[in-house]
Amino acid sequence: MLPTNTSRTAALATAALAALLALTACSNAEAEAAGEAAFPDLADSAACVELREQNPDLVGTTKTNALNPHTPGYEVVNPENPDEFIGFDIDLGDAIGDCLGFDVDYLPVGFSELVPTVASGQADWIVSNLYATEERAHGGVDFISYSKVFDGILVATGNPKSITGIDTSLCGTTVALNKGYVEVPLVEGVAPDCEAAGLEAPTVSLFDSSADCVQAILSGRADAYMNDVNTVKGYIAAHPDDLDSAETVMLDYEIGIGVLQGDHVFRDAVQAALVEIQGSGLQAELAGKWALDENALAEPTVLSVG
Numbered sequence: 001m002l003p004t005n006t007s008r009t010a011a012l013a014t015a016a017l018a019a020l021l022a023l024t025a026c027s028n029a030e031a032e033a034a035g036e037a038a039f040p041d042l043a044d045s046a047a048c049v050e051l052r053e054q055n056p057d058l059v060g061t062t063k064t065n066a067l068n069p070h071t072p073g074y075e076v077v078n079p080e081n082p083d084e085f086i087g088f089d090i091d092l093g094d095a096i097g098d099c100l101g102f103d104v105d106y107l108p109v110g111f112s113e114l115v116p117t118v119a120s121g122q123a124d125w126i127v128s129n130l131y132a133t134e135e136r137a138h139g140g141v142d143f144i145s146y147s148k149v150f151d152g153i154l155v156a157t158g159n160p161k162s163i164t165g166i167d168t169s170l171c172g173t174t175v176a177l178n179k180g181y182v183e184v185p186l187v188e189g190v191a192p193d194c195e196a197a198g199l200e201a202p203t204v205s206l207f208d209s210s211a212d213c214v215q216a217i218l219s220g221r222a223d224a225y226m227n228d229v230n231t232v233k234g235y236i237a238a239h240p241d242d243l244d245s246a247e248t249v250m251l252d253y254e255i256g257i258g259v260l261q262g263d264h265v266f267r268d269a270v271q272a273a274l275v276e277i278q279g280s281g282l283q284a285e286l287a288g289k290w291a292l293d294e295n296a297l298a299e300p301t302v303l304s305v306g
Helices: 015-033 046-054 088-100 111-119 183-188 191-196 210-218 229-238 264-279 282-289
Strands: 062-067 075-078 081-086 103-108 125-132 141-156 174-178 203-207 224-228 243-260
Touching (some): 046 264, 062 111, 075 088, 088 125, 111 141, 141 210, 174 183, 174 210, 183 224, 210 243, 224 229
Parallel strands (some): 174 224
Antiparallel strands (some): 075 081, 125 243
C-alpha cells in the first residue's frame, strides 16, 4: 500500500544512526498525532505568528504535497514505517506548514507527473527536490526557489567509460535518467559534438524512478546516471563496492517548491515562510541532519511565467 499520511518524522539515511532514526521518528510522529508542531520554535517565532495572522485562510487546512518518493536524503518511504515518508523535503514541508498553520499530506506520483498533478488540482504543491525551470513552469505552476543545484554523475566503480561530465566523454555511452529530468535535453545536446568527432551519440534510457536508474547501472544496462550530488553520494554509500562518482557539475538551475500558477496568496506565503526558515538557520540544520552537505542555500525567489 502506498503511503498517503502526513509524516513529521526525522531520520538519518545511514545504518549507523538507525537507533537515532527510530527515536526521532517516534517523537515527531507523536507530536503530529497530538496536533503539535514538529518545529515549535519556528511556529512560535514573531515572523510566523504574523504570517498566520496575514493568511488566516491557510490556518487549519491540509495541503497535499505531490512527491516522487525515490530520492534518498530528500524523500523516501520510511524503512521503519511504510506508511510514512522521511527526508529533507518532508521536514522542510512540515516546517513551512508549522509556520503557516497548515498540515501536510502526500500524493506519491511518477516524477514526470509532479507538475501535472498540481496543475490539475489533484495536489496543492510540490516539495520534492524539483529543479525550477521555465519549461516546467509553463506546465501550470509557479516556483519558489530555495537551493542551488549541484549535479553528480553516478557510474560503476572505477568509472570504466572515463566519463568526465556532460560532454563528449558521454559519446557512445548509455545514460539512465528519470523521465522529465532537465538532464535529458542536456545529454541529448551532446549528440552533435559526438557526430562531429565521428563518434556515436549517447543513448538516453528513461525510467520512472531514481532507483530504477541506479539498478540499470548495477546490472550493466547503463553507464551513467545524473542527479543531485547528494543523491549520488547516497547511492554510492549504499553500494560502495559497485558505484562511484565521475564528476560534479553545477547546473544553472535552482531547486524550487511548485504551487499552482495564479495562487499568489499561497505562493507568497510559502516564500515568506522560507525566508524565515532560512534566516533562523533551520534549513541549514535540516540539510546537515540529512547529510546534504552541498545543499547550498538559494534566496527564496519566484519563477513565474503566468
